[in-house]
Amino acid sequence: APDIPVGAVVQDLKDLQQISDDNGGNRAHGQPGHKASVDYVKAKLDAAGFETSLQEFTHGGATGYNLIADWPGGDPNQVLMAGAHIDSVSDGSGISDNGSGSAGVLEVALAVAEADLKPTKHLRFAWWGAEEVGLAGSRHYVDGLAAGQAETIDGYLNADMIASPNPGYFVYDSDPALEKVFTDWFSAKSIPTEASTETNGRSDHASFQNAGIPVGGLFTGAGATKTQEQADKWGGTAGESFDPCYHASCDDLTNISEEALDRNADALAHAVWELSG
């Protein structure tokens, strides 16, 4: 898999910050910053040759959007998906949660186009609306699949908070094969990982898991406190949250570890290349 240039991911975060600034300081469900964020990602994917579609849904009396991007080709009965929620909470810009995952998945998708990848499996990328109000966008997507379609999805990889400023390296321990493709990448770089427990049922992968679809994903920690043992192996500050600005107004462009962003974007690219054959 290619090395994802972290500068491109950071530029996406700058652009998402600008979108938030221009739209009242958030990118939340039902707010203009959410739709503007979706339009930003869609334009890049369209220019790169993806087949994109917007799935509009209503939740809590407000309109939300899922963005789906299919890479043409591959076996339609063996689909590999990767996705991230693109809404923020209403209290801030949501650059760590979840600009980081949104930008990481975007740059991996653009790398697929750049490489003109011809995978055995069909690749589909997704950016979910309304995660912060109960995983609503991803649930609308899974609920809306035509009969038999869930069975064609071989795996779903989730990226929610992959650049926390005081990062840990957590890998979802749900499906063993999807876990291993990530832990292999980290062990090759001698970066220790832990199985992610804080994530269980708490992001969009749960919508897929509930439909019997194998899931995996990456996470650098949210409101929980980094222990001394974790600081010894990962660096950073023991006794502080992985993300001290989790769901707060200070979750802006300064609330990011570029090193974690770089590593996780590269790990995600590795997984997409390996798993799509």
Ligand code: PHE
């Ligand atoms: N889904 C939660 C949020 O977006 C927190 C979380 C992030 C949980 C990542 C699991 C994985 O705020």
Ligand code: CA
């Ligand atoms: Ca990189």
Ligand code: ZN
């Ligand atoms: Zn709903």
Ligand code: ZN
């Ligand atoms: Zn959140």
Ligand code: ZN
């Ligand atoms: Zn999140």
